[in-house]
Amino acid sequence: MSKRRDPNPEFDLFIPALGDLPLKDQREVMERPFFSLQKRKRLKPIEYRSPDGEAWVRVQAIPDYGMATIWDADILIWAASTLNRMKQQGLNDLPRTLTTTPYDLLRAIKRSTGGRDYQELQAALLRLQTTSITTSIRATKRRQKAGFNWLDSWTFDTDAETEQPRGMTLTLSDWVYEGIVNEKSLLTMHPDYFLLSGGLERALYRIARKHAGTQRGGWLCRVELLRDKTGSDAQPKEFNRMLRRVIEADQLPDYAMELTETVDKSPAVLFKQRGEVEALAFAERMRAEEERRARFDADRRRTEEVDAHMDKLAGRS
Helix, strand or coil, rough: CCCCCCHHHHCCCCCCCCCCCEEEEHHHHHHCCEEEECCCCCCCCEEEEEECCCEEEEECCCCCCCCCCCCCCHHHHHHHHHHHHHCCCEEEEEEEEEEEEEEEHHHCCCCCCCHHHHHHHHHHHHHHCEEEECCCCCCCCCHHHHHHHHCEEEEEEECCCCCCEEEEEEEEEEHHHHHHHCCCCEEEEEEHHCCCCCCHHHHHHHHHHHCCCCCCCCCEEHHHHHHHHHHCCHHHHHHHHHHHHHHEEEEEEEEEEEEEECCCEEEEEEEEEEHHHHHHHHHHHHHHHHHHHHCCCCCCHHHHHHHHHHHHHHHHC
């Protein structure tokens, strides 16, 4: 047993198997800008409103900790995945407070487990607890907006002698918890999502997973709208440069991206499933090969006709 694992069984109560836990995230959160895309402290609020004006999001940070980042959101993905597993196992009374160990949580979200990693985990929990979100999402006639933090509370239990982290709890806010436990509120994510190193890459994958899904032909999004949906605070010119770099690197799980235009000539990005892209590329190679063979056969027939004609003329002479 690892020295970082707590032998007390209460800390193992809600730990799923690390290797086979399907990643899940909330649909509502994936398609809109709720997190900072940079690791440096962001204090500038995120202001987002959908093109139809119906959905809006405002995210604010306090100066002491900064805004929760898209890497901090890995903790929420772990929570959603864990609760989804409990639901599949038939547990009816899903807990809002999850108990685990810092070691297992870091391993589950594909992080290393050195001393600095535990410090960064605590910093992430602080940002999730202090970042303030106001949104019209899930608005009803009686409730036109909702305000919440990602976490209501969290605890770290440290061994008094070794000062090693032993166990931890995190309590999801009501808004987050309700979004996870409601039916059809979650989408499955590729396990390699945690390996994406760039904040923009992560945001683009989440948006593609929500909108492109598995639809044939992919999903087209104007670059201007894509910038709004990621919540990037980069200027348009800089955002375009970063976007091109992500497209050239071509590292998104499941999806390929290409720059294109809309019918009104606005710059846009087309997201397509990699399986579809590979199938189209294979079909294009087959079509090119058939054309090459057709040209070869046509050239051979012309050569044979010319030779036959020359032989005929030679016979006459």
